Amino acid sequence: MATVTLKGNEIHTIGNLPSVGSPAPDFKLTLTDLSTRSLSEYEGRKLVLNIFPSIDTGTCAASVRQFNQEAAELDNTIVLCISKDLPFAQTRFCGAEGIENVVMLSDYKDGNFGKTYSLEFTDGPLQGLLSRSVVVIDEKGNVVYTEQVAETVDEPNYKAALEALMDA
Structure with a gap:
């Protein structure tokens, strides 16, 4: 179980993010056109998983905007923005935002992504949603960077993820 805060109050997730150097766990998520996408469909590409509780909060929206801007300049890289929001x-x-450089994916159907990546909240007002996190995966499908943001209302460390x- 990992502990983070929401406006200074402790909340918990079901576990810890996959460790650096380990193979990224597979997933099945829903695209905005309601089709299903899995990790294997991105084989051979670098991935940034920008994970957050809900697109309808300021910090989550800011992270999508920032990664959308950064993604436009990255070679062989796809930014996947993942939440439990409906497609x-x-x-x-x-x-509304003119977001075109990221892929939006939803874990709304079965919540397996949040469980597999161990970042589903188990308590507090965000229980059942996904903890703000970033996971970077290389072309071989291995995790090369993770960050679970300690204070949920804070933005992730974009610079470290991109480095x-x-x-x-």
């Missing part, structure tokens, strides 16, 4: 909400947000991506 309809993700589509609405991206359309890990460049070193991968």
Whole structure:
């Protein structure tokens, strides 16, 4: 179990993120067109998993905007923005914001991504949602960087994630 805070109050996840150097666990997530996407479909590409509780919060929206901007300049890299938001909400947000350089994915159907990556909240007001985290995966499918943001209302360390991506 990992402990983070929400506005200074402790909340917990079901475990810890996959360790650096380990193979990234497979997943099945839902695209905005309601089709299913798995990790294997991104084989041979570098991935940034930008994971957050809900697109309808300021910090989550800011992380999608920032990674959208950064992703436009990255070679052989895809940024996957993952939450439990319905694909309809993700589509609405991206359309309103002009977000075109990231892939929005939802864990709303069965929640297996949050369980497999051990970042589903087990208590507090965000129980059942995903903890704000970043996981960077290299072309071989191995985890090269992780961050579970200690204070949920804070943004992730974009610079560290992008540096890990460049070193991968």
